[in-house]
Amino acid sequence: MSVHLTFCGGVRTVTGSMHLLEANGQRVIIDCGLFQGHREDFYRVNAQFPFNPGKLDAAVLSHSHIDHCGNLPNLTRSGFTGKVFVTSPTRDICRLMLLDSARIQEEDVKFVNKVNARKGLPSRPPLYSVEDAQKSLRKIRAVDYHKKFKLATAINCTFYDAGHILGSAIPYLEIIKTESGQRIKIAYAVDLGRKHMPFLQDPEILNDVDYLLLESTYGGRTHEPLAQAKLKLAEAINRTMARGGKVIIPSFALERTQEVVYYLGELLKEKKIKPLPIFVDSPLACNITDVFLKHSASFDLEAIRYIRDSQESKKLNFDKRPMVIISSSGMCESGRILHHLRNNIGNPLNTILVVGYMAKNTLGKRIVEKQRRVRIFGESFELKAEVEVINAFSAHADKNELADYVLRTKGKLKKIFIVHGDMDQSEALAFNLRSKGFRAYIPRKFETVTLD
Numbered sequence: 001m002s003v004h005l006t007f008c009g010g011v012r013t014v015t016g017s018m019h020l021l022e023a024n025g026q027r028v029i030i031d032c033g034l035f036q037g038h039r040e041d042f043y044r045v046n047a048q049f050p051f052n053p054g055k056l057d058a059a060v061l062s063h064s065h066i067d068h069c070g071n072l073p074n075l076t077r078s079g080f081t082g083k084v085f086v087t088s089p090t091r092d093i094c095r096l097m098l099l100d101s102a103r104i105q106e107e108d109v110k111f112v113n114k115v116n117a118r119k120g121l122p123s124r125p126p127l128y129s130v131e132d133a134q135k136s137l138r139k140i141r142a143v144d145y146h147k148k149f150k151l152a153t154a155i156n157c158t159f160y161d162a163g164h165i166l167g168s169a170i171p172y173l174e175i176i177k178t179e180s181g182q183r184i185k186i187a188y189a190v191d192l193g194r195k196h197m198p199f200l201q202d203p204e205i206l207n208d209v210d211y212l213l214l215e216s217t218y219g220g221r222t223h224e225p226l227a228q229a230k231l232k233l234a235e236a237i238n239r240t241m242a243r244g245g246k247v248i249i250p251s252f253a254l255e256r257t258q259e260v261v262y263y264l265g266e267l268l269k270e271k272k273i274k275p276l277p278i279f280v281d282s283p284l285a286c287n288i289t290d291v292f293l294k295h296s297a298s299f300d301l302e303a304i305r306y307i308r309d310s311q312e313s314k315k316l317n318f319d320k321r322p323m324v325i326i327s328s329s330g331m332c333e334s335g336r337i338l339h340h341l342r343n344n345i346g347n348p349l350n351t352i353l354v355v356g357y358m359a360k361n362t363l364g365k366r367i368v369e370k371q372r373r374v375r376i377f378g379e380s381f382e383l384k385a386e387v388e389v390i391n392a393f394s395a396h397a398d399k400n401e402l403a404d405y406v407l408r409t410k411g412k413l414k415k416i417f418i419v420h421g422d423m424d425q426s427e428a429l430a431f432n433l434r435s436k437g438f439r440a441y442i443p444r445k446f447e448t449v450t451l452d
């Protein structure tokens with residue numbers, strides 16, 4: 001019997017990671033991510049699965065970013081009855097991420113249905129509800145790193161540290177072909193982190209890999225050194241403080257917020273920035289920070305005010321002092337960051353400091369592109385604030401780090417499947433790896449390959 005791998009999402013694009021592995025009559029999926037894009041595409045792509053969820057035996061998740069775990073509630077609602085295997089920090093963060101995502105879906109559909117009602121169009125249900133999210137969370141089982149477990153009959157799995165975010169794993173799958181006893185070993189390095197990041201271990205090198213699935217978010221780009229990024233962060237804050245403005249940092253509630261807080265703490269300690277009010281204004285980021293404190297090293301929280309309450313959040317609009325506001329969502333598509341942008345984007349004294357990846361067609365991307373006018377809550381605003389972009393805080397390995405990782409991976413490495421990247425980045429990485437003698441291949445969405 002042959003082993004098949006189908007690339008169901010997160011190929012030739014960054015979001016929506018999902019891959020189906022079929023072997024010995026068993027079916028498992030690796031990741032069940034949300035595709036992010038325009039509202040219509042979002043519903044169209046995420047609502048349907050290209051397989052019958054009721055026929056899956058199990059699922060494994062690499063980490064708790066929403067583009068890797070975010071469609072799980074929909075999977076269970078569509079008939080999935082198996083277990084979902086993750087590391088324990090991923091279990092804790094998934095709980096927060098999926099409930100938050102469900103609330104966003106419910107809110108968003110309310111808005112859509114209001115518009116639809118005005119146009120005489122039928123209303124529609126949310127992609128999934130809080131209840132769906134709760135049901136899916138009950139299927140999650142946590143397994144420690146380095147502990148081999150049975151994912152399905154004749155498919156074993158071990159989690160290795162991906163060094164990408166807290167709890168992130170490289171699921172290492174070992175498939176035993178029942179009739180021949182042959183073993184096929186697949187490593188899923190999606191997403192792959194970097195060395196020397198705060199709170200994280202370096203990505204682990206694997207010893208015996210036949211097939212490697214590798215992300216390519218930064219397949220053709222290099223990050224500036226972290227020290228330089230820290231300097232840029234300090235300079236942006238000092239410059240804005242001198243003008244009497246505010247620094248608005250759109251940030252992913254997960255990992256990036258905690259990293260920025262960590263670096264701000266360092267800059268304060270090193271006296272590279274003067275003391276100023278720093279707010280983390282995101283209930284989700286506050287809750288995730290608690291998970292960090294449970295699973296990871298402690299970090300200096302004294303200088304930072306954490307805001308959960310929405311009234312307190314609104315008070316920031318009337319506080320005219322220079323300050324730093326870190327708020328989510330990271331790509332400025334939802335959440336409290338929208339209020340802060342609306343209130344501050346038109347003032348040239350302020351700075352919008354971009355510290356994370358902005359996907360195409362997001363407000364964040366339009367800000368990075370410095371478009372003269374942007375729409376927030378359906379209203380047009382002139383972008384007058386300074387825009388500063390720091391890419392080095394990335395949690396993703398860059399071009400050189402990806403190639404280095406492949407060079408250090410041991411085993412037959414029959415083929416490397418390049419996934420999780422915009423096409424130009426995937427192509428750049430494939431080209432680079434081929435020049436080093438590797439067989440690198442960029443699969444198409446829904447393509448099925450046979451592994452032997």
Ligand SMILES: [Zn+2]
Nearest residue numbers: 063065164191
């Ligand atoms: Zn990720």
Ligand SMILES: [Zn+2]
Nearest residue numbers: 065067068191
């Ligand atoms: Zn990702």
